Amino acid sequence: MKKKFKVFTSVLLTLGLLAGCSDSKSTSSSGNEKKSGEKVVLTLWRGQGTDGEEALHKQQVADFNKQSKEVEIKEEVFPYNEFTNTIRAATSTNTLPDIMFMDGTVVANMAQLDAIVPVDENIDSNVKTNFSASAFVKYNGKTYGLNEQEGGLGLWANKGHLTKAGVRIPTYEQPWTKDEFKDVLSKLKKVDGVKFPLDMKINYGGDYVVYAWQPIIRSFGGNWWDENSHKVEGTLNGDKTVKAYNYIKDLVKAGYVNNKQTEDTLLVSKKASLDLTGHWNYPSYKAALKDDLILLPLPDFGEGSYTGVGGISFTVSKAAADKGYTKQAMEFINFALGDQYQQKVNTANGSLPANLNILKSLDAFKPGGDLHLYQQQLEGKRFVVRPESPSFPTFQSEVGKATLDILSGASINKRLKDASKAIEQVISDNEGNKK
Amino acid sequence: MEKHRIHKKNVNNPAVWAFSGPRLFMKKERTHKQLLYNPKSAAWVLAAPGLVLLSIFVILPFLIAIYYSFTNRMLVQPSSIATEFVGFRNYLRVFTDPIFSESFLNNFYFAIFAVPIQLVLSLLLALLVNKKVKGISIFRFIFFSPAVIPMIVIAVAWSLLLTPGESGLLNTILNELTFGHFRPLDWLFNKNVALNGLIVMCVWMSVGFQMMILLAALQSVPQELLEAAVLDGANAFQRFRHVILPELRNSIIFLVLSSTIGSFKLFGQVFILTKGGPQNSTSTIVYMIYEKGFINQQLGYASAIAVVVFLVVGILSFIQQRVIKLTD
Numbered sequence: 058m059k060k061k062f063k064v065f066t067s068v069l070l071t072l073g074l075l076a077g078c079s080d081s082k083s084t085s086s087s088g089n090e091k092k093s094g095e096k097v098v099l100t101l102w103r104g105q106g107t108d109g110e111e112a113l114h115k116q117q118v119a120d121f122n123k124q125s126k127e128v129e130i131k132e133e134v135f136p137y138n139e140f141t142n143t144i145r146a147a148t149s150t151n152t153l154p155d156i157m158f159m160d161g162t163v164v165a166n167m168a169q170l171d172a173i174v175p176v177d178e179n180i181d182s183n184v185k186t187n188f189s190a191s192a193f194v195k196y197n198g199k200t201y202g203l204n205e206q207e208g209g210l211g212l213w214a215n216k217g218h219l220t221k222a223g224v225r226i227p228t229y230e231q232p233w234t235k236d237e238f239k240d241v242l243s244k245l246k247k248v249d250g251v252k253f254p255l256d257m258k259i260n261y262g263g264d265y266v267v268y269a270w271q272p273i274i275r276s277f278g279g280n281w282w283d284e285n286s287h288k289v290e291g292t293l294n295g296d297k298t299v300k301a302y303n304y305i306k307d308l309v310k311a312g313y314v315n316n317k318q319t320e321d322t323l324l325v326s327k328k329a330s331l332d333l334t335g336h337w338n339y340p341s342y343k344a345a346l347k348d349d350l351i352l353l354p355l356p357d358f359g360e361g362s363y364t365g366v367g368g369i370s371f372t373v374s375k376a377a378a379d380k381g382y383t384k385q386a387m388e389f390i391n392f393a394l395g396d397q398y399q400q401k402v403n404t405a406n407g408s409l410p411a412n413l414n415i416l417k418s419l420d421a422f423k424p425g426g427d428l429h430l431y432q433q434q435l436e437g438k439r440f441v442v443r444p445e446s447p448s449f450p451t452f453q454s455e456v457g458k459a460t461l462d463i464l465s466g467a468s469i470n471k472r473l474k475d476a477s478k479a480i481e482q483v484i485s486d487n488e489g490n491k492k
Numbered sequence: 493m494e495k496h497r498i499h500k501k502n503v504n505n506p507a508v509w510a511f512s513g514p515r516l517f518m519k520k521e522r523t524h525k526q527l528l529y530n531p532k533s534a535a536w537v538l539a540a541p542g543l544v545l546l547s548i549f550v551i552l553p554f555l556i557a558i559y560y561s562f563t564n565r566m567l568v569q570p571s572s573i574a575t576e577f578v579g580f581r582n583y584l585r586v587f588t589d590p591i592f593s594e595s596f597l598n599n600f601y602f603a604i605f606a607v608p609i610q611l612v613l614s615l616l617l618a619l620l621v622n623k624k625v626k627g628i629s630i631f632r633f634i635f636f637s638p639a640v641i642p643m644i645v646i647a648v649a650w651s652l653l654l655t656p657g658e659s660g661l662l663n664t665i666l667n668e669l670t671f672g673h674f675r676p677l678d679w680l681f682n683k684n685v686a687l688n689g690l691i692v693m694c695v696w697m698s699v700g701f702q703m704m705i706l707l708a709a710l711q712s713v714p715q716e717l718l719e720a721a722v723l724d725g726a727n728a729f730q731r732f733r734h735v736i737l738p739e740l741r742n743s744i745i746f747l748v749l750s751s752t753i754g755s756f757k758l759f760g761q762v763f764i765l766t767k768g769g770p771q772n773s774t775s776t777i778v779y780m781i782y783e784k785g786f787i788n789q790q791l792g793y794a795s796a797i798a799v800v801v802f803l804v805v806g807i808l809s810f811i812q813q814r815v816i817k818l819t820d
Binding site for chain 1: 567568569657683767783793
């Protein structure tokens with residue numbers, strides 16, 4: 058009897074487990090169809106942010122639901138680091154929600170997978186006219202993602218060190234030139250306590266390179282890929298990119314950059330004078346260096362000085378479009394990108410509101426403000442965009458690995474050629490042979 | 493005879509009768525019972541839940557991986573590309589990719605050094621903590637503790653220990669211990685040293701667990717055998733070599749097999765600490781599978797690597813078992 062019972066229960070448990078597996082598919086999408094009263098219910102997915110971001114995003118949804126008579130947004134929040142995997146998994150099981158707030162670098166991939174739809178037609182005129190060009194995330198010429206916020210990238214500097222070294226303080230109009238920069242670094246290296254004057258954040262690892270080094274490479278005239286033809290070979294390993302790498306390698310050889318850096322707080326502890334990071338370090342750096350902290354543009358290595366941009370994008374899923382709810386979804390997105398929320402973006406997480414008018418009106422970004430340079434760069438379109446390619450993760454990983462290899466002694470020409478070949482292979486696998 | 497008797501006994505058991513309901517279902521009931529009381533079929537029935545899970549979560553995915561390894565399948569298949577057979581394209585890529593052979597050699601190198609070092613160290617530790625001294629359980633606990641710390645914590649801690657240059661913790665310690673003869677290494681930043689750094693860390697991680705297994709085996713060595721050896725005049729080394737070691741044989745075989753296979757599955761440490769660099773010096777096969785399958789989304793290619801690795805590890809384990817049998 059006992060045996061029988063055991064067999065019975067174990068079979069039951071197994072079946073239960075199996076049933077559990079197959080069940081999960083149907084539940085998550087069913088919420089979309091449901092209507093509460095007369096309202097269309099749309100689901101929004103996003104990754105969990107900091108407390109400030111959470112408050113802002115919850116506010117957007119609550120306010121929208123209060124004022125809209127036709128649409129109701131139901132938000133679901135996921136762990137931030139796993140969010141990209143979450144939406145990829147949902148793509149393969151056709152269980153995507155209606156609206157997603159995803160990293161801008163994933164947009165091209167999702168667009169290519171046909172998981173999201175272009176939204177050009179439904180963008181509000183306020184967004185169209187006032188938002189930075191970098192806020193429109195494109196794939197094949199169409200806008201798929203709208204950024205709420207932008208990043209800023211430049212050199213954080215210790216003003217005390219610069220005056221001690223007796224070097225010119227560069228401006229947006231007049232950044233340091235290629236030769237001037239080497240001279241500046243050699244002078245800064247002599248400042249007391251400074252070992253490696255330029256902190257390139259090697260400790261962030263390879264994944265940071267595709268973002269932080271791109272403005273430098275671009276200033277030499279190179280890039281990760283050709284933005285028009287989308288060819289990698291010939292650009293990533295092209296003469297101009299190779300020249301940029303040679304220049305950086307010279308900086309390492311001269312002892313201006315530590316290629317084995319593991320410390321994160323060199324600028325704050327005054328062991329470095331310049332620091333290649335962006336807006337996210339402003340609060341902690343400001344607290345540590347006070348009035349000694351200044352923001353400088355990257356040097357002009359020949360073809361201008363650039364900053365790096367990037368943000369998290371609102372997108373509308375194919376599922377929503379199939380149900381005919383693109384308009385309703387965009388109604389929410391336009392609302393969330395409205396002025397009253399744009400005004401709060403900077404206080405929420407320190408980033409730049411994508412709306413240039415709002416950006417201009419914030420004290421920190423006004424002339425004389427600590428972050429005025431970011432505003433100038435966005436306004437003047439002096440920014441580079443990371444490859445808007447479905448294979449972006451491969452760019453990130455291959456460029457990062459190649460760079461770290463080069464810093465540890467690999468040949469620049471060969472390593473960049475290998476990387477571009479590897480990326481080309483993935484792109485052709487990923488996109489098939491386009492006819 | 494025996495079977496029949498059991499069967500009969502149950503048929504006459506009033507409790508079974510009461511439960512099995514009307515006589516009408518008697519025949520069905522009997523086949524049901526035969527299924528359970530026949531040792532062969534009972535084994536299958538009892539193993540069924542496990543087998544079902546195993547086939548769904550291990551065997552089926554593996555068969556699918558074999559299928560995918562012959563196709564152009566991507567992690568999430570774009571609707572514009574049909575899943576097609578591409579013949580041996582993926583396998584051709586595996587064997588022509590220089591990173592694959594480098595990764596493979598890294599795994600071999602890792603296994604050749606890590607497995608014996610782990611074994612010898614853990615055996616020494618086991619012998620040490622087997623001594624009946626007051627407070628020895630504290631040492632057992634300390635040596636075993638790495639086995640219960642999550643790998644990510646260990647990796648982060650070791651990334652600090654392995655800091656390059658003179659200020660690095662491990663460098664400083666080694667320098668002091670050798671009275672300045674040890675020159676600071678760049679550990680994870682130097683392609684000639686990085687893999688050794690990982691080996692040091694992995695040995696530290698797994699020695700405690702292996703020690704525990706050997707300790708259990710040590711404690712089950714019959715006391716009479718040791719006493720007899722003492723009476724025969726065997727010294728400590730002879731007792732270890734001819735009495736203790738043979739008794740540990742099975743545990744050692746288990747440890748060698750499992751840590752060899754473990755060496756070919758090396759991933760977490762690489763993923764957290766080095767991402768395969770510098771210059772592929774710490775790239776491993778499983779890391780490569782991750783990179784191809786999840787970063788590049790080339791599921792077909794990643795599956796092909798997985799199939800090749802499965803075959804190699806299978807053959808290796810087979811050879812190891814043969815060698816062990818021969819030495820028996």
